[in-house]
Amino acid sequence: MHTFIEELIRRHALDAAQAERLWQLARLDAPPPQLRTGLQRGLAVTAALLLGAALIFWVAANWQHMALQTRLHLLEAAVLAPAVLLALLARARTALLLLTTLALGALLAFVGQTWQTGADAWQLFATWALLALPWALLARHDGLWALWLLIAGAGLFAWAGAPLGLQVLWAQDGPTSLRRYLELLLWAALFLLPLALSATGLMRQQRPTLSWSTAALLALTAWSADGIFNLLGRHTDAQFLLCxxxxxxxxxxxxxxxxxxxxxxxxxxxxxxxxxxxxxxWWLFQGGNDFAAGRMLALTLVAAVSTGLSMRWLYRLQARDAPA
Incomplete structure (x- = not known):
């Protein structure tokens, strides 16, 4: 930007006063807007993450020497203390809610492992997501919603019976069709949830960048993996088509x-x-392994061309949308 302004000064032969005015209009020396607010929020979130990590490491180092009730009360305090501090530190609301959400997961895991409740893994994540939902609604923050989506997505993966739909490779008749279709539709709901939150005002940010990226990563991984493994497992074509x-x-x-x-x-x-x-x-190799090297070469070339064209289109699209 400095080079561009200097070029304008030379091209239009501006005098010292005009050049000074141009530099003032450019405001290159002015701090970015909302810099202080952004730094404060970023430092608060970083502090929450560091405090959470410190708590985990301290508990891990002294875990064997603590009584059972001490462990339980410590984790309970880790959940309740940030919630109580909300009344005193309203500006650190997002960081405190992030900390208490993480501590809640540790508490639920401890209770489930210590007293052997018999709950499945998906029930743990479902309970965690349900109890953390009011905090996400209270914070209305993109980052906290991203964490909530990670928890809900982990529960959905666990409820599916095996991560990424790998069970179709060894199941004799494949998973129950109705349940598999329901899983795919639940992933669709998770994928669209950040957009709905932003549109309804349940998220302060107009662009749900982090939460939608998180939801997209989870949902697209589930859809593509489920479709691919369903294809390799030679189960229903309709399920692959839906994916x-x-x-x-x-x-x-x-x-x-x-x-x-x-x-x-x-x-x-x-x-x-x-x-x-x-x-x-799958189509190239389903007929046997004859000319396997040639088929592999063809697949590699198609993969290179397809990936290159996709990235080129994405780059051009981004360059076209970039502000001048």
Whole structure:
């Protein structure tokens, strides 16, 4: 920017007073808007994460020497203390709610492991997400919603029975169709949730950058992996088609939405490439291993071209949308 202004001064032969006025209008020496607020919030979140890590490390170092009730009360205090401090430190609300959400997960895990409640892993994450939901609604912050989506996504992965749908590889008849379709639709709801939160005012930020990227990473991973493993396991074609349609819909939505979230669009393109190349590879090798080297070379070339074209289109799109 400095070079551009100096070029303008030389091109238009501005005198000293005009050049000084131009530099003042450029405001290059002025601090970025809302710098102090952003730094305060960033430092508060960093402090919350460091305090949470310090608590975890301290408890881990002294865990064997603590009585059972001491462990329980310590984790309970870690949950309640940030909630109580909310009344005194309103400006650190997001950081405190982040800390208490993490501590809540540790408390639930401790109770489940110590007293052997018999609950499945997905029930732990579902309970964690349910209890943390009021805090996410209170904070209305993109970052805290991203954490909540991670918790809910982990619960959904656990409820599916195996991570990333890998059970279709060894199941004899494949998973129950109705349940598998329900899982895919639940991932769709998770994918769209940040957009709904932003539109309804349940999130302060107009652009749910972090939360939507998190939801997209989880949902697109589930859809693409489920579709690919369903294809390899030779189960229902309808389920693979639904996964492909969901990924294509994610690409279309990320492309059409303004302003665009390029992280979501890039993730959707990666998932689309993965499903397309897996389908091509399955088609090439289903007839046997004859000319395997040639088929592998063809698949590699197609993968290189497909990935290159996707990245080129994404780069051009971003360059076109960039402010002048």
């Amino acid at each position: 492909a349609l969901l990924v294509a819909g994610a690409v279309l939505l990320a492309w059409r939405r303004q302003p665009r979230e390029y992280s979501v669009l890039a993730l959707a393109l990666m998932a689309a490439n993965a499903m397309g190349l897996s389908t091509l590879g």
